[in-house]
Amino acid sequence: MTDTSPISTDAPPRVVATEAAEALIAEIRTEHPEILFHQSGGCCDGSSPMCYPSTEFRVGASDVKLGEVAGVSVYISGRQFEAWKHTQLILDVVPGRGGMFSQDNGRGVREHTRSRAFSADELEQLGEAPA
Numbered sequence: 001m002t003d004t005s006p007i008s009t010d011a012p013p014r015v016v017a018t019e020a021a022e023a024l025i026a027e028i029r030t031e032h033p034e035i036l037f038h039q040s041g042g043c044c045d046g047s048s049p050m051c052y053p054s055t056e057f058r059v060g061a062s063d064v065k066l067g068e069v070a071g072v073s074v075y076i077s078g079r080q081f082e083a084w085k086h087t088q089l090i091l092d093v094v095p096g097r098g099g100m101f102s103q104d105n106g107r108g109v110r111e112h113t114r115s116r117a118f119s120a121d122e123l124e125q126l127g128e129a130p131a
Contacts, residue, residue, distance in 0.1 A: 011125040012088060012118065017069035020093040021111060025070040038063070039076040039089065039113060049074065049091060049111050085128060087115040 017025070028035060028051060036057060037049040054073070059065075062078035069091055076084065094112040118126065 011127075012122045013067050014085075014126070015066040015069055015074045015089045015091065017091040018093070021091040022070045024093050024109060024111060025072055029072075035072055037069075037072060037074040037091070037111070039066075039074065039080065049113050051111060084115065085126075086123065087117050088122075090114040090116065 025035075032053050034054045035051055036054045036059070037051055038057065038059075039049050059075055060077070063075045064078055064081040066074045066076055066081075066089060068074065074089070074091070076089075090113065092112050092114050093109050096110050118128075123129070
């Protein structure tokens, strides 16, 4: 597993969460205290971060830890990170069903990932060359 923790303390976080996402995380953690998120890379639902019990999900050697939101680690596959490293991922909540094995399933709402492109200054702080 690769950790992308920035060297600069001024660097922007690679992942953040809205208040609604943090509230849903808190709700999930009342039932499943130890969870993690893995950003889905599937063709059909790539905007859904999957929420798993951390004891039941194996983080792969090529997975990248983007950071933590509300005390929960967020990972993404290495290949997907390469495609998205110029963006900040924003966990949010939308109406609907979570993934079949995701802990947000059956709640009427689900986690959803939005993104925004980092500025040239932010990319420099992250140690990335601007495109």
